[in-house]
Amino acid sequence: MEIKIMKNILNRNQDKANEVRAIMKEKNITMINLISSPGSGKTTLLERICERITGHFRTGVIEGDVTTDRDAQRLKRFEIPIVVINTEGGCHLDSHSIYKVLDCFDLDNLDVLFVENVGNLVCPAAFDLGESFRLAIVSVPEGDDKPAKYPMLFRQARAIILNKIDLLHHTNFNLKNFIEDLRKINPSSPLFRVSCTKETGIVEFMEWLGKQIKKN
């Protein structure tokens, strides 16, 4: 016999993500899910953000890491609440892991919660965490074909950050092709060309980010 079901396979994740989103809304917190490959500069971007954001917004960070707490160590100097989720080999964070650590934060004293997802362009895109929006970070040495190869992430992203722009002339990265591919997939989300180590393009990005947090 056949039993009709018609159910989203990820419904458990989706239900919990909706719950997290409701909590964030009630507490008026903007939750931002940072997605990129390993080594594209998520943590360095967070360092640049934290240097500029404290004093304006009460900030917390959830660090998704496969095994270590090295990323969290790099953010320690900002003296903001940071919680590490070790996925123990898992390739993405899910909404249940986020929900479990919300207790570690004083949600009444938080304006923005950054979630640094596990470095991966495929899996994190499939799992809603309950975030307000996603940022896609990609870096020049990875090559200009990333939007074409991973359209889901670039389609969903509220903004795209092209990091390590200072290396552009040392690689065969074709900026024109990158932008053409990106705009076919996502015509409207802003693209920020930054170098987190040289601190170029950060001011423009921070201006935009501040507006998104206030708007939310």
Next chain:
Amino acid sequence: MHELGVAENLASIVLEVAGNEKLTKVTKVNVSIGEMSQIVPDLLETAFQVTVAGTIAENAILEMEIIPVKLKCMDCNKEFELHENNFICESCGSQMVEIISGTEMFLKSIEGE
């Protein structure tokens, strides 16, 4: 790589429904997988079989229907299939295009006795 997580979620719904329906064996699981869900069918198949090993769904056939990405233009209402990652309306050139199918991962039905 998220196929394992997807397979675990899938297996848990399958076994829950099978339990509620008092099935003793699940023979087939019918799912639809959107082309843009970035699932690799072979990996999902392997992950599913690993996950259901030792349960009443062991060796069940996982039948996957792959759903192409369909878009709808919010300006001219034209519906069209996605080609070469181009989300611009092929009819009027609008950027206001919505994905109407092709990202889903759905469990449609199970078969068993």
